[in-house]
Amino acid sequence: MHWLPLVIKAIGSERTIGELIPWLEENICIDSPKFDDELLLALAEEIEKGWRKFGLWDERSAFLKIIQKLLWIDESHVRDQAAKCLCNIAKEMTSSELNTVLSPFVLDLSSDVWFTGRLSACSLIPATYKQMPKNRSQLKNAFFKLCKDKMPLVRWAAAMNIGELTWS
16 A cells, blocks of 8 residues: 555556546445455555645545545554544645535534444544534534444543544
């Protein structure tokens, strides 16, 4: 995976968007991963490091589906790295992108059937909330719902991140 920037540079942005990203989306599976956790962790790291290096800043939404799948992975290191990646991307998004792309994305995660999605949302909601100039009430309500989640691990993650939300 550490060769990803080189591959993207070699095949160009059009083939990256048209072929590589769909291939990665198709092959990152929750139930029976075709990649081991170390490879998925490296993928999350490369995506985080490589937004500008890839020359695909305007196409970053194409990577959101890959990041979303990484946020569903059972391995906590992979999820944490994917969440860190998305938090860093959020810092550079416009308020319009935050409202139309990131906020709905995070809200979907917070109501996900899989506990791993809800677990990831616990760290993403405070980061998104900080960046949002308006329309924060939906994020706040989703976070409070996570605080009352049926899974103890989700409640624990919400408790660990509540400070980030309160200082926003």
